[in-house]
Amino acid sequence: MRIDVVTIFPEYLDPLRQALLGRAIDRGLLTLDVHDLRAWTHDVHKAVDDSPYGGGPGMVMKPQVWGEALDELCASGTPRLVVPTPAGRPFTQAVAREYAAQPWLVFACGRYEGIDQRVLDDAARRMPVDEVSIGDYVLVGGEVAVMVMVEAVARLLPGVLGNPASAEQDSFSDGLLEGPSYTRPEVWRDLAVPDVLRSGNHGAIDRWRRDQALARTFHRRPDLLDALPEGALDKHDRAQ
Ligand SMILES: COc1cccc(COC(=O)c2cn[nH]c2)c1
Numbered sequence: 001m002r003i004d005v006v007t008i009f010p011e012y013l014d015p016l017r018q019a020l021l022g023r024a025i026d027r028g029l030l031t032l033d034v035h036d037l038r039a040w041t042h043d044v045h046k047a048v049d050d051s052p053y054g055g056g057p058g059m060v061m062k063p064q065v066w067g068e069a070l071d072e073l074c075a076s077g078t079p080r081l082v083v084p085t086p087a088g089r090p091f092t093q094a095v096a097r098e099y100a101a102q103p104w105l106v107f108a109c110g111r112y113e114g115i116d117q118r119v120l121d122d123a124a125r126r127m128p129v130d131e132v133s134i135g136d137y138v139l140v141g142g143e144v145a146v147m148v149m150v151e152a153v154a155r156l157l158p159g160v161l162g163n164p165a166s167a168e169q170d171s172f173s174d175g176l177l178e179g180p181s182y183t184r185p186e187v188w189r190d191l192a193v194p195d196v197l198r199s200g201n202h203g204a205i206d207r208w209r210r211d212q213a214l215a216r217t218f219h220r221r222p223d224l225l226d227a228l229p230e231g232a233l234d235k236h237d238r239a240q
Pocket of ligand 1 (some may be wrong): 083084085086109110111112113114115132133134135136137138139140141142143145
């Protein structure tokens with residue numbers, strides 16, 4: 001997978017080159033190229049923003065600069081353009097899986113009040129464009145949202161995680177939240193590990209884990225239960 005990121009703060013994306021993702025890049029499982037949007041300015045001030053038509057607070061990112069950046073970066077093919085924004089469709093594990101199947105993603109990091117809408121409208125003439133939200137809050141810019149999405153997507157790529165089962169048993173993979181996890185010692189600050197997990201009875205363990213996931217989902221995210229496909233819950237589940 002090829003990933004390009006366009007931003008006025010390229011160094012903000014440096015953490016993606018650390019640890020697991022850094023090793024995946026070194027191993028060629030994905031490429032990550034970060035581009036400074038100001039490289040496509042032509043004025044001495046390298047201006048990327050201007051006042052909003054219609055008035056209002058803040059500034060809007062200029063269309064000309066973005067247009068030239070995307071023209072150059074997307075000249076060799078048709079990536080999916082992903083624009084993090086509070087006004088986007090929700091980024092979920094399902095979207096992460098969708099993106100993990102894409103050969104090429106270009107992320108556009110907005111700042112200020114956003115990017116002139118015509119940049120997205122023009123880009124949509126020649127590539128798929130996704131405006132995506134990582135949550136209902138407002139950040140200062142798209143860079144942190146891009147890091148969230150790149151991490152969620154890259155960990156799904158074959159070979160990135162040591163144990164592929166980890167990705168399959170993620171929270172949300174079966175539509176439920178992950179239940180509690182435990183490791184040694186057996187008792188810690190007078191808190192004991194649930195007996196079933198030390199029983200060696202893997203049928204009982206699987207059942208207990210499923211019940212814990214159902215209970216946690218019911219209490220914390222009942223909306224996820226409503227979204228489960230028909231038949232996802234068996235009669236034992238429904239008895240919980
Ligand atoms: C594209 O225009 C803008 C404008 C302002 C901030 C941002 C950064 O994204 C977010 O704030 C965000 C993404 N998901 N949830 C919040 C982008």
